[in-house]
Amino acid sequence: MSVRKARMVLYRVSWIIFFVMVVISVLTRPPFPYWLTWVPAGVAVALALTAGRRGRAAAANPRAAVEVEPPVTGRWTALNSPADKVPSHGVHAYGQTYAIDVVADPAPGAGGGAAAAPDAVPGAGAGAGAAPGAAADGPDGAAGAGHEGAAGLARPKFRRLWPVALRNHHFPAFGAPLLAVADGTVVHASDGRRDHLSRNSLPALVYLMLIEASVRDVLGAGAIVGNHVVLDLGDGTYAMYAHLRRGSLKVRAGDTVRAGQPLAECGNSGNSTEPHVHFQLMDDPDLDVAVGIPFTWRGIGVPANGDAFTVAEGVHGSAGTRQGGAQAF
Incomplete structure (x- = not known):
């Protein structure tokens, strides 16, 4: 050890x-x-x-950004982006220095973001926010019902009081396919944790920040990131996808994957306020010791907070489109 x-x-x-x-x-x-x-x-x-000392030292003298494909297709909006601040989630722990969250927002101008970004930072420097709450099995549990967030579903607005929580099928990201950002080997793949209800109201967010995030932090990295996949991209670079949908894995540890290959589906497991994609590059597959690595998405760069970007299906390796003032990191 x-x-x-x-x-x-x-x-x-x-x-x-x-x-x-x-x-x-x-x-x-x-x-x-x-x-x-x-x-x-x-x-x-x-x-x-x-x-976080090693992460802070690495951020002070960052290595060149690694260019990879986007992990999603369709129209998404960035939150907690390293284009705006580093560390993007407020901490270096769990390799999150350059992590990014993206939420599906297929209807331009529809929906309304949550008051807090999908990942909340628990006590000791984890990062990714939510709570177990009531069970969300059944329609929002194990995968199999397809991509519930398709057909231009608007992202729900953050509410002050009611409804306290929403089932995951109300969010356009839930069930969206997540794709390999490069050729690589699956190092870790898990999808046994349930998808809990959203935390997109003030009471639910308070519960998350004061209680649940801290409990998850003590329970370890797995409780923070929920169901997740780690890919070995070679040259000491690993890609991690967090908060996957329960039962949605298309790969298992040891599998070799190609860029653009489906890996799993977007979910709401772990420390998450709503269904979204948490993506990061890091230098070790073990989240407890990993240090973040800068990334850039081919054809997009690194979208800034609030910037929308679109990736067409079946065009991995081609340029995507971006709206707003996102900058390549």
Whole structure:
């Protein structure tokens, strides 16, 4: 086990010990002094502050951006883009320095974005936001019903109070095919986590930010990114797709894939506020130790926050179109 991996394990163990000690202090007369309860919390915070040092160093002297194909087709809008700030999700942890979120918005001017972007940043530097909430199995659970978000469905607006949450079929991204951005080998593929309800209202967002994101952070990278695929693109570069739809995998670990090949479908698993695509390049397949790598999408560049872009079906390797002021990163 590497030092970086051991640091992340100790970080999670420290928070678990803290929570256990708090519960003991509340329910019984603890056999330890009150101040001792905060020691593991202090250790966890210290570890969190040091965990991103390698990412910060890499961002200070970034390597050249790796050009790959877009992971989607159709019309999408960028959020949490590295074209606007680095680290794009506020943290370097889990290889997210140059990660990007995109939401399907096929009807120009329709829908309305959420007040917060689809990925929220939990306590120790994870990044990707949502909660388990009520089960979303059935129509929004395992894949098989096709791309519910097709036919120009508008993206729902963020609501202050009601509805608190929406089922995933209301979002045009849900079920959209995700494509290999380059030739490569599947290193990891998982799709067993359920797709939960959206978190696109103020009460749901508060629950996410104050409770669920922190719990997922302690549970580990898998709870943050949900169902995900990692591709080895060669030359020490790995591509990661997060929040995949339950049961939608088209590949498995060890498979060789070609650019443009379907991998899975867009979902709402893990730490996510709504169905969207979280994409990133990184230098290691293990999210606990990975450092982000800059990317650029062929024919598009790196769309800035709020910029829409369109990729036609079956034209991977050709230029896409972009609306707004997106810049190549």
